[in-house]
Amino acid sequence: MSAPLLEVSNLSKAFPLRGVLRARARVAAVTDVSFTLAHGETLALVGESGSGKSTVGRCLVRLLEPDLGSVLYRREPGAAAVELLALRGRELGRRRRELALVFQDPGQSLNPRLPVGEAVAEPLRVHGLVRAREARARAAQLFARVGLEADALERFPHEFSGGQRQRIAIARALALEPRCIVLDEAVSALDVSIRAQILNLLLELQRERGLAYLFITHDLGLASRCAARVAVMSKGAIVESGAVAEVLARPQHAATQKLVASVLSGDPRRKLDAAR
Amino acid sequence: MSALLEVRGLALVFDTPHGPLPVLERLDLTLSSGETLALVGESGCGKTLLALAVIGCLPAGARVVGGEIRFRGRDLLSLAPAERRALCGRELALSFQEPASALNPLLTIGEQIAEGLRLHAGLSKKAAWARAEDLLSEVGLEVRAGYARRYPHELSGGQRQRAMLSIALACGPSLLIADEPTSALDLCAQAELLTLLAALRARREMALLLITHDLAVVAELATRVAVMYAGAVVEEGGVLELFEHAAHPYTQGLLRSRGTAALARSASSTELDAGRAALPANLPAIPGQVPVLGRWPGGCRFHPRCARADERCTRESPQLLPAPPSARAPAPRAAPDATPEVCAQRAACHHAGEERP
Numbered sequence: 001m002s003a004p005l006l007e008v009s010n011l012s013k014a015f016p017l018r019g020v021l022r023a024r025a026r027v028a029a030v031t032d033v034s035f036t037l038a039h040g041e042t043l044a045l046v047g048e049s050g051s052g053k054s055t056v057g058r059c060l061v062r063l064l065e066p067d068l069g070s071v072l073y074r075r076e077p078g079a080a081a082v083e084l085l086a087l088r089g090r091e092l093g094r095r096r097r098e099l100a101l102v103f104q105d106p107g108q109s110l111n112p113r114l115p116v117g118e119a120v121a122e123p124l125r126v127h128g129l130v131r132a133r134e135a136r137a138r139a140a141q142l143f144a145r146v147g148l149e150a151d152a153l154e155r156f157p158h159e160f161s162g163g164q165r166q167r168i169a170i171a172r173a174l175a176l177e178p179r180c181i182v183l184d185e186a187v188s189a190l191d192v193s194i195r196a197q198i199l200n201l202l203l204e205l206q207r208e209r210g211l212a213y214l215f216i217t218h219d220l221g222l223a224s225r226c227a228a229r230v231a232v233m234s235k236g237a238i239v240e241s242g243a244v245a246e247v248l249a250r251p252q253h254a255a256t257q258k259l260v261a262s263v264l265s266g267d268p269r270r271k272l273d274a275a276r
Numbered sequence: 277m278s279a280l281l282e283v284r285g286l287a288l289v290f291d292t293p294h295g296p297l298p299v300l301e302r303l304d305l306t307l308s309s310g311e312t313l314a315l316v317g318e319s320g321c322g323k324t325l326l327a328l329a330v331i332g333c334l335p336a337g338a339r340v341v342g343g344e345i346r347f348r349g350r351d352l353l354s355l356a357p358a359e360r361r362a363l364c365g366r367e368l369a370l371s372f373q374e375p376a377s378a379l380n381p382l383l384t385i386g387e388q389i390a391e392g393l394r395l396h397a398g399l400s401k402k403a404a405w406a407r408a409e410d411l412l413s414e415v416g417l418e419v420r421a422g423y424a425r426r427y428p429h430e431l432s433g434g435q436r437q438r439a440m441l442s443i444a445l446a447c448g449p450s451l452l453i454a455d456e457p458t459s460a461l462d463l464c465a466q467a468e469l470l471t472l473l474a475a476l477r478a479r480r481e482m483a484l485l486l487i488t489h490d491l492a493v494v495a496e497l498a499t500r501v502a503v504m505y506a507g508a509v510v511e512e513g514g515v516l517e518l519f520e521h522a523a524h525p526y527t528q529g530l531l532r533s534r535g536t537a538a539l540a541r542s543a544s545s546t547e548l549d550a551g552r553a554a555l556p557a558n559l560p561a562i563p564g565q566v567p568v569l570g571r572w573p574g575g576c577r578f579h580p581r582c583a584r585a586d587e588r589c590t591r592e593s594p595q596l597l598p599a600p601p602s603a604r605a606p607a608p609r610a611a612p613d614a615t616p617e618v619c620a621q622r623a624a625c626h627h628a629g630e631e632r633p
Binding site for chain 1: 318319320432433462463464465466467470471489490491492493494495496498515516519529530533534557558559560561562563565566568
């Protein structure tokens with residue numbers, strides 16, 4: 001196997017607890033998490049609410065600063081590895097372009113007072129990649145690619161449905177031509193019929209651009225539809241990982257077994273109670 | 277057996293500065309005692325407004341302009357406000373979609389349950405509190421852990437949903453409307469809550485109107501299903517008939533895109549080690565967007581997203597008719613507690629009897 005895109009080792013992050021009496025108490029959100037993500041691959045990071053999976057995603061793009069650990073990044077399989085967590089200043093900005101993040105609720109992650117075309121063009125300008133006029137043209141191209149009309153550029157986030165807003169968030173993530181996108185419950189809030197559309201868009205973009213995805217979700221069934229490998233988190237640690245089919249068929253850890261048992265069959269002849 | 281809840285030709289509009297905007301048109305629903313009817317539809321198709329219309333809590337600007345809502349034969353819409361208040365919360369109850377915003381953040385969970393009991397059942401403060409603790413343990417929130425004295429923010433999402441259920445159940449309703457009870461929960465909490473709902477429904481012998489967009493949730497609980505699209509029911513029938521012999525293209529599309537674990541497509545570890553795991557293929561999806569309120573297409577409202585649509589579909593709005601035998605389940609299984617007429621599968625599609633494309 002060639003050198004991976006991301007090599008995450010021993011990542012840990014604790015948050016301070018609030019309150020006068022607990023001034024020095026900390027709660028461990030992520031403890032000693034290690035995994036790899038190959039170029040063009042999807043790894044599903046699965047776990048219950050509060051298992052620490054979003055914290056891992058945010059540490060990777062350095063929205064949060066991890067306390068410990070290492071994240072080695074290779075732009076190409078043959079390239080020299082860069083330690084993402086050691087980057088500072090200009091170099092950090094340059095590398096950060098290559099890792100994008102899509103949140104669960106674009107209703108909250110898009111600026112309500114910014115026309116969505118501006119929201120997509122903004123990162124291009126911030127990173128000084130293109131001039132103002134080109135940024136607009138580039139935003140229009142991205143909108144066309146994610147299946148939005150060109151006249152949508154002038155409109156505001158509230159004028160779009162949930163599925164369309166998620167398309168905008170994806171266009172924004174694509175703007176800087178990343179190598180990897182962290183998808184943090186990116187389709188969980190969508191209606192079932194729209195969810196399949198957005199997943200298909202993500203899969204097409206992956207095939208087209210060789211993108212790697214860290215697909216964060218609580219739904220093991222969903223993970224099995226778009227990822228080949230899965231890592232299961234519980235209480236801040238990865239408790240099990242492997243090929244999705246095998247983890248689903250023979251879950252070893254209690255947390256994984258609980259997740260597998262919670263996947264609904266979608267068939268009125270095979271209900272939850274019968275499976276338990 | 278007479279129906280518990282009967283909605284006939286319900287029409288509802290939103291008043292806007294540009295005139296009334298139709299939200300529901302000619303909506304029919306029937307629910308018998310003890311039955312679980314799932315009302316399925318995407319965001320913005322009007323399913324929550326229907327629930328609010330039934331319990332009489334429509335938001336400002338929304339107005340019923342036609343039809344009737346009969347509960348045990350009495351038209352709720354023509355009742356005096358005091359009579360209706362006496363019924364809603366006691367005989368029919370609603371558990372809201374987002375417990376975080378439906379619960380009062382300033383009152384403890386116990387106080388919020390007791391409030392309804394004192395009002396409707398006339399219990400003393402002490403008796404209402406004791407009953408609230410019983411209700412909480414019925415939904416799996418143990419008394420010893422002191423849930424009754426906690427505030428909504430001290431509970432997890434799943435616990436809040438349970439707390440809201442116990443408020444709805446407090447006065448022993450014969451109809452519970454559950455609006456998206458699990459869509460804000462993670463999968464483990466969802467599985468637990470569905471199991472709880474099934475047990476509560478069976479133990480209390482109440483009817484359940486389950487509102488959801490997720491057919492996998494429907495499969496777990498429902499005996500009958502009504503599928504809504506753009507303000508109207510487009511197909512209804514028994515849960516097995518509908519899941520195995522859907523006649524409407526929209527229902528068929530929803531069924532194809534439902535979130536089942538597609539194990540066959542997942543790569544095995546030998547393929548992974550060899551680095552030749554195929555990227556997953558595209559999933560079946562319904563193209564297009566749900567039409568925006570008030571900008572419904574003419575004719576069949578689903579035609580812009582439908583592979584079978586022809587010229588007639590753009591012109592003529594289809595009626596909800598019994599599905600032709602070719603599209604229907606071979607031997608419709610009549611539920612023991614429903615009349616055959618209620619159980620019959622009906623679809624609103626000009627092409628309901630044809631082969632799938």
